[in-house]
Amino acid sequence: MSSSSGDNDLYQVITGHPHDIEELNPHIETVYQKGRLWVVDLKTSAPLAVRKNLRALTGKEKHFLYEGMFISNKGQKAKKVNISHFVSQVSGENIKQDIVELSSYETRFVATPENTLALQQTAARLNSLGYEVREHCYRDEVCSLIAEKKGLSKNNEVLMIMAHIDSVGEAFAGADDNASGMAALLEMARILKDYDNQRTIRFFVTNGEEAGLIGSSHYARSLEEENKIHDIQLALNLDMIGFNSTGVVEIETDPRFEETARLMGDLASRYTSLRTKITLGAWGSDHLPFLQRGVPSLLTIEDWESKNPCYHEECDTVDLINFDYVAEITKLNLSTILYKDQE
Ligand SMILES: [Zn+2]
Structure with missing residues (x-):
């Protein structure tokens, strides 16, 4: 050079x-x-x-x-059975309840007592849905959560859905960042509990994203050390999916996984009302440590050019959230998991 x-x-x-x-x-x-x-x-x-x-x-x-890169929404690829049945169960009302609940903490800043409480309640919830839940801790008592449902036929192949539970700063508990992604994760967990998955479905509730992707980096590194990182065939990251001004969702990955991003664009046109914008170049959220290790990892995020005006501010509250928009992005991620499981 x-x-x-x-x-x-x-x-x-x-x-x-x-x-x-x-x-x-x-x-x-x-x-x-x-x-x-x-x-x-x-x-x-x-x-x-x-x-x-x-x-x-x-x-x-x-x-x-x-x-810019807006893809044309032709929807030709998505022809798997059963997807509509599950996608139609996504409820904006459920999502709203979870966003309100998660935003009602004084803070969810990593390692605060409220952060720990939010994690415990999330663990109990995933457990009650029938998932096997365990913690992945990276410092005394600072943990992320992993909840899993083993695949019926290909349980070594993992489809992962992740969202960070922590919020930035100690003064508030962000509604958009990232109660919105967490609510989508919980809604997918509720719906997928009744789905006969062939591959293992894993929910990864990351902690410490706002402190420098700590939980996700630590987990990705430990999977790599155990030689299990490439069990993950797909990792979907949901971060800030609540503020809508354009009806556009951004799908972000790196150039190696453009095809999967385009597949998601097709699924969006078939199962949601969203327009999609693909960004090839990833940064600043929990999909990064997985991308860096070659795992196909994609972020869905609100249209960043007109993002939430209260990004990382105390005014990141429930009143700026569009629950139907969160529901549409949930449908997009859910249909992607179902499609990939049936591949
Ligand atoms: Zn975030």
Whole structure:
């Protein structure tokens, strides 16, 4: 690699940590932003060290950067039986109850007593639905949750659904970030308990996302060490799916898994009222540690170009949440799991 970068190479910024950005700032020539895709052109003098949080864009990605990428909703691929039956059970009312409940804590900031209480109640809930629940702890008493229903015929193949339960800051318990994703996870757990899954279905309630993807990084690393990371055939991450201004959901992954993102676009057109926007370039949430280990991992998130104005603010409360929109994104994720299980 040449130490000179005056060649108009573009790099995606793949960190969500403000101090990394500060470090990067003096070396940036130009910034381009398209929704969640944040791309920079570096000054020729930029040292190699700053590139640790950057990934060079492919030509195709440069095109997306300028054009955006809305996929045409043709819905040809999704023809599995039974999917509608389960998707039609998604209830905006159930989702609302869970968002209200999870937002009623004083905080869900990682490692606070309220955070622990929210985890315990979630564990009890998943247990009562018949899932086998266990904790994955990364520090004394700071844990994520794993709830599983073994597959009937291919139990070594895992389809995973994840959402982070912790919220940012100690002053509030975010409704959009991320009671919305948690409520969707719980609704999927309720519906899938009655589904005869061939592959193992795993719910991963992550903790410490807002503190730097701690729970998900720790879990992904330990699965890798146990040689089990590639049991996961698909990982879906739901983070901030509650604020709707455009009817668009973003599906974010990296270029290796574009085909799965397009499949989700097809499923969205068949089973939901959503329009989908694919972002190839992932950062800043729990799908990252899995993507980094080659697991097909996709994030669904509200349209980032017009995201919740109360993002990471105390005003991230229930009154800004559109429960029907959360229900539609839940349907999208549920139909993806069902489709993949029947593949
Ligand atoms: Zn979040």
